[in-house]
Amino acid sequence: MEKEFEEELKSLSPVVPFTRRHFVMTMLASGFALAVKPIAAQTAITTDTAGLTAGEVKIPVADGAIPAYRAMPAKGTRFPTVVVVQEIFGVHEHIKDVCRRLAKQGYLAVAPELYARQGDVSKMPDVKEILAKVVSKVPDKQVLSDIDATFAWATKSDKGDAGRQGITGFCWGGRIVWLYAAHNPKLKAGVAWYGRLTSEANERTPRHPLDLAGELEAPVLGLYGGADAGIPLDTVERMRAAIKAAGGKSEIVVYADAPHAFLADYRPSYRKEPAEDGWRRMLAWFKQHGVA
Template sequence: MQFTRRQFIAVTTLAAGFALAVHPISAQVITTDAKGLVAGEVKIPASDGEIPAYRAMPATGSNFPVVLVVQEIFGVHEHLQDICRRFAKMGYLAIAPELYARQGDVSKLTDIQEIITKVVSKVPDAQVMSDLDATVAWAAKSSKGNADKLGITGFCWGGRVVWLYAAHNPNLKAGVAWYGRLVSESSPLTPQHPIDIADELKAPVLGLYGGSDNGIPNETVEKMRQALKAAESPSEIVLYPDTPHGFFADYRPSYRKEEAEDGWKRLQAWFKQHGVA
């Protein structure tokens, strides 16, 4: 699909702290320091300008496995940046590009529906795939990354993107999708959804979903499982019983410590199993 890019980048720098829409921040929020890391904002060259991204990697060494970290609807705010630092502490080069950079700054919006209507609904999948490709190229060329060991993980909006990117990039080794929507209506900007490309995945995806997710019905998770089985895909889906949407988001009331920690262990094992680590 062809898409028309704007002639400017609307967001030129990352948000500081947490997006306004997620306040107040939970007391159980996890904070990872940058000791022993190189961590902070970088600029990713795209065909129509530079998009901001958050990059974290060990301060010493090189040839690091690369993990793309794909944002929730709230953009690359403090939670996504912290996840990058967690990966860096394990020896990865983790990078989270601001994929709404052309459409607007969601960090200053306080209403979730407004975020979706004004910004998220206007982001083309083709733009997202292109920007992720540009991020991988930058990580390999400019930031000591080993693109032969490439993984991707994403949350909510970014969880859906993980499935799409696994069908898009033949060089991807593995993906982990956290509660990304699997089934939806097609539109010019979002022509396909994970259920539509289950037989086109070029890398195995581990899907982590909540059994009490109001936005992702269990029957759609089961449909995806059946589609993956029919495609003889090595991808897997874990459905945590009685678990809500956003269970990894430690800064929100939806956080479920046990399921989040289990999912994080599964992510690490999945990446190691499939050649990302």
């Protein structure tokens, strides 16, 4: 499926401007996205809400409001804040669970629905439809602005600490992590899970992580699978070399036998050892760089 994703991205149509104040999604989807088949229920991790405040919130953005999932400790204030950037499947149950896992570690974790203007992917039956009807219409400029708005909302709520901001994302969201680290000078650190590093430029996606390796404002930890059919290892090595050439503090870890989406415990792609090691590395990275 991920190789199909990479190939489909090459032929996506140019960006289609969104209608001002028109939001297709005003509430988050429930459960898992329909296009995820099969659901590996026997391995899916479910994190409870004991000791947490968790649920849907609305994030004010430049042209209205987008839904988001928020999880944080039930007691306290000014928590270190992590924005969690969705896979191509939107903010479904797996992304919500990632937020709860981070909240259990003391973070305010927020996952904004970054497709809210373009469509609800949760009911679409296959990846090709998601790519053609929604992802192809989501411009990077909009995404970066919405993440800015998410951090601003967290700070204004008195629950988020403006001085301790991090970001993590998966697949589609992994690419966004690299872009956002080159966008926001206040960001402390990012962790990108198997995010695409390069592709053809267009109006919607004018630049890619490889283009921005020398412009990163915050260090990024990239976590990649050596058996990822959709992200060739040569692009990972090119990114590593570009970071080194720029004198950057970012790092890349490759798990030799791991496929794409190895943290996605609800899918057959899940690999326990690299997933757990990657999670530990992420928490350590945030602590090392002042997010925790």
